[in-house]
Amino acid sequence: MTFEELLSTYEPRLAAAFREGVEAIKSGIVLQRVIERLERRDLDGAIEAMILEPEAFSALDIALQEAFNAGGINAVGELPTVRDPEGAKVVFRFGVRNLESEAILRELSSSMVTHITDDQRQGVRYALEQGLMRGANPRQTALDVVGRLSRITGKREGGAIGLTKHQIEYIERARQNLLSGDPDLMKKYLDLTTRDKxxxxxxxxxxxxxxxxxxxxxxxxxxxxxxxxxRLRGEMVARTETMMALGSARDNAIRQQIAAGKIEAQDVTKIWRSAGDSRVRHTHRALNNTAVPVDGVFISPSGAALRYPGDPRAPINEISGCRCHVTYKVGYADAVGRRFRAATV
Structure with missing residues (x-):
């Protein structure tokens, strides 16, 4: 499976799992509890009543683990056949239960869910504040945030659950423009890429x-x-988190082979490969085909250092929506030669 195929396989799974988490939160909300707290102007209580817990995203956590495992297997699968000095084939395997691998995965999962939960809380608070400021009654405000039940699906539609504060600000401006009666302001809605035409x-x-x-x-x-x-939020979360899982797993997979003595760090070079289209950010186009040692970093024109595309340590503006990857080149001729000389000494 190519890296592009990995992305096309796991991005939709993570996006679907994100939506599943949002639906789980919405379906668990008791609307009257939220309304009662808003009637007392208790925003903290209203937010707590929505039960915006990380556990709601357990399916997303599982999908991330699957992507991580697939990334590591993919990396060792790309390594060409090599034989030891006695002629036996060297077997490369990725251990998802490797201690370092487990630590990386725990950190990725924890950061992802914490980030999503914190974003939700900030967004929901802003949406509640805006509802009360524009004079909506507590019930209207609550429905604007948690969504309204569809007579067709029986599920809640709309609402601010799952959105970021930035997205809710964007939607609130659209609401105000549409209610203004000013043609110039209303026209701004027609420029929105996420509108329903x-x-x-x-x-x-x-x-x-x-x-x-x-x-x-x-x-x-x-x-x-x-x-x-x-939907857009889910897609962006899925793209970014899938990239981090795949990039981290592939890097860890190579390091597992080094730690096992199957290859040596000095023989490994990593090469940046961009997605090769107009959607690639300009800083990553500049990195295309750049090669560094396995322990080296790629230096973006922005000044950011990346160990690989999707590096969770890198600034978000360098990894969000990225589709690049690295390939690993192993200098097997030098490695085998050294092993052979060592074996005959």
């Missing part, structure tokens, strides 16, 4: 008449905008 006619008509949209129409539009941004 089926509402464009309705908005264009209101713009021509210079009237604000009806509250019910705005509500339907915002529900779809929320859902589309949640």
């Amino acid at each position: 089926r509402f464009d006619r309705t908005i264009a008509k209101a713009m021509r008449e210079g009237k604000p949209l009806k509250a019910d129409d705005v509500q339907r539009i915002i529900i779809r905008l929320n859902d589309n941004n949640l």
